[in-house]
Amino acid sequence: MTWKHPSSPVTKKFKVQRSAAKVMATVFWDAKGVILLDILPQGQCINAARYCSTLDRLKEAIRRKRPGLLRRGVVLHHDNATPHSANLTQQWLQRYSWEILPHPAHSPDLAPSALTFICLDP
Known part of the structure; x- marks a missing residue:
């Protein structure tokens, strides 16, 4: 209980709202x-x-969407995050x-995606 003067304004209680959930997306493109x-x-x-499982899905997606690319060879550019270098x-x-x-x-200063989107700058 809080003591206050009778003429003090009533303290407002703010409702706490949950923030929007975060989403982690990994995008592979050519x-x-x-x-x-x-x-x-x-x-x-x-x-x-989990990253190797994603690479398995990528391999299957390449097989479906880019026939022949797996035979020619895949070149991957990712950063040095722990799952990538494990x-x-x-x-x-x-x-x-x-x-x-x-x-x-x-x-x-060298994010993998920055190299791709540099051509989009005006």
């Missing part, structure tokens, strides 16, 4: 467009196993002989 859009289920985190992921990439473009560690 010069022809989006190959795979992967939405992480709410409450899950990306780890190496041993499990590296083994997956070696098994399928996917080439990884080098990415400087913790580089704030």
